[in-house]
Amino acid sequence: MRRARAAAAALALAVVTGCGVEPSEVTTGPEPPTGVAPGVTLYFLDGQGEIVPQQRDSGRLGTIQAAIALLLTGPGPSGPRTAIAPDLISRVEVTETPGLIELRVPWTVADLGDRGIDQVVCTVLGVHVQSGGPPSTQVRIDFVQDTPASQAERSCPLISPGG
Numbered sequence: 001m002r003r004a005r006a007a008a009a010a011l012a013l014a015v016v017t018g019c020g021v022e023p024s025e026v027t028t029g030p031e032p033p034t035g036v037a038p039g040v041t042l043y044f045l046d047g048q049g050e051i052v053p054q055q056r057d058s059g060r061l062g063t064i065q066a067a068i069a070l071l072l073t074g075p076g077p078s079g080p081r082t083a084i085a086p087d088l089i090s091r092v093e094v095t096e097t098p099g100l101i102e103l104r105v106p107w108t109v110a111d112l113g114d115r116g117i118d119q120v121v122c123t124v125l126g127v128h129v130q131s132g133g134p135p136s137t138q139v140r141i142d143f144v145q146d147t148p149a150s151q152a153e154r155s156c157p158l159i160s161p162g163g
Contacts, residue, residue: 040067041130043122043158044080051118051158052080053126064094064101067127071119083115094124100153101128104142109149117141117149122156135159 039057046052056070069090074082088111093104101124112120121139129135138153 040070041123041126042067042071042075043119043126043156044075044082045115045119046080049115051115051122051156053122053158054080061127061130064103064124064127065090065092067123068092068103068120071123082119083113084119085111085116096128099134099136100138100140101125102140102142106144108145109143109147112141117154118156121154122158125156125159129159 039055039059040062041053041055043051044054054075058070071082072084072088072090074084074086085107089106091106095102095104103120103124109117120141124139125135125137128137136155138155140153141150143150
């Protein structure tokens with residue numbers, strides 16, 4: 001009985017005095033994902049050639065590969081246009097490492113052009129960020145022809161911090 005009382009007293013003392021852990025300041029981190037995504041955001045071009053987002057209501061966010069496949073289907077009759085050559089194969093290999101998403105694609109730089117590359121990069125980063133990834137992540141597209149463009153790490157000015 002004495003041992004039980006001593007144990008209970010020690011437990012009560014520990015609860016009252018704490019365990020030596022000091023309170024800390026509130027820390028903040030990146031914004032969490034916002035729940036179930038109504039769809040994926042694809043990036044097309046407006047009449048002035050500027051990148052603009054377009055929501056595709058699919059009921060879920062999906063993967064980077066699925067978003068690229070949707071991007072390659074084009075903007076539809078909704079107004080925006082694309083700089084991406086028609087009828088590209090959507091088979092894309094995606095490798096994600098901290099700070100970098102690498103795409104291996106069966107395309108040449110000419111298949112996309114500069115604005116098409118921007119469309120792909122923004123779409124990839126859109127999925128990545130909406131999935132909870134940091135907006136500072138870069139994208140590198142490895143084209144079938146090894147060119148300087150295959151080594152470039154890119155960001156999307158509509159998504160990246162400071163963009």
